[in-house]
Amino acid sequence: MKNQGTAIIDWLSFTWEGWSDCNVDKMVRLWLREWMREPLAGESGNGLYGFEHSVTFYSFDFALEEVPVAILAWGGDRQRGRCYLSINGTGCSLIKDWQCVQRIAESIKARITRVDVAVDDVQGEMIRLDEMPAWYEDGKFNAGGRRPTYKVEGDWFTDLGAGRTFYVGRRQNGKYCRVYEKGKQLGNRESPWARFEVEIHNVDRVVPHDVLTKPSEYFVGCYPICETLVDVGEERIKTLRAEHEISLDRLRGYCRIAYGKLIHVMRLQAQHEPGYDELKLIDELCVQGLPRRLAKTALHMLKTAPPAGAPPQGVNHGNV
Structure with missing residues (x-):
């Protein structure tokens, strides 16, 4: 071999x-x-x-x-x-x-x-x-x-x-x-x-x-x-990158179909407000976490360090 x-x-x-x-x-x-x-x-x-x-x-x-x-x-x-x-x-x-x-x-x-x-x-x-x-x-x-x-x-x-x-x-x-x-x-x-x-x-x-x-x-x-x-x-890193890109594109498509028109209306409305900022609109729509489809690849592609001393949410530390 x-x-x-x-x-x-x-x-x-x-x-x-x-x-x-x-x-x-x-x-x-x-x-x-x-x-x-x-x-x-x-x-x-x-x-x-x-x-x-x-x-x-x-x-x-x-x-x-x-x-x-x-x-x-x-x-x-x-x-x-x-x-x-x-x-x-x-x-x-x-x-x-x-x-x-x-x-x-x-x-x-x-x-x-x-x-x-x-x-x-x-x-x-x-x-x-x-x-x-x-x-x-x-x-x-x-x-x-x-x-x-x-x-x-x-x-x-x-x-x-x-x-x-x-x-x-x-x-x-x-x-x-x-x-x-x-x-x-x-x-x-x-x-x-x-x-x-x-x-x-x-x-x-x-x-x-x-x-x-x-x-x-x-x-x-x-x-x-x-x-x-x-x-x-x-x-492996190349395949992880390819998997991440395909999965992200797939989810982006789902988001566009399901919520694209809603986001369009929200953006039009926000444009008439003082101090309009698209980033603020994105922040309002964000929910912390990962879609299951991206859980594996995001650990490699988008890794960030958690705040010092912050325990993971929802995990029982007392038994392990």
């Missing part, structure tokens, strides 16, 4: 054993802050997946908005000291030190239960949905000499602009592939952006810790076709 390419990790879940309930949430919060180098807060939950306790961790770098990045679960007699941590796609995009993640995972003998590795082709030059069926028939998705199952969803026989998805394999078998038109999924029906993503589970296999620092190598090993794709991907 070659240690090149721009495959990224877009989801990570792992478990570990031998810890008591005492302060596990505080320790994991320290890990996340070290990995992401971001201020974090946590909100206690009511357990998860048979665990007695849970905490959802949030990043709040932009306008004190809470954006979920990870969830921790632990406790319960049946778990026998086992703990579970899952970092979502937003959380993975914030991690700046994957070597540190691997080091901690190795030190606690963590068992990776899920990791998603992906390549983004923003220009659509190599990952083309039209070619997926032919690639499949040519054996380029074969694994161990066997041809996995496949299915399709989306605009394969229509042109509604929502995009297409090509699935290979099954989650219950430990390896599940999704190839989809990412730009169209985000709302730009003219976008050529495609993503090739493989979801790997620890079913009949041990997922090695070094996948965290060598995702391109493991992406190449997933299917024969992957070796030709690993070097076409864009760097």
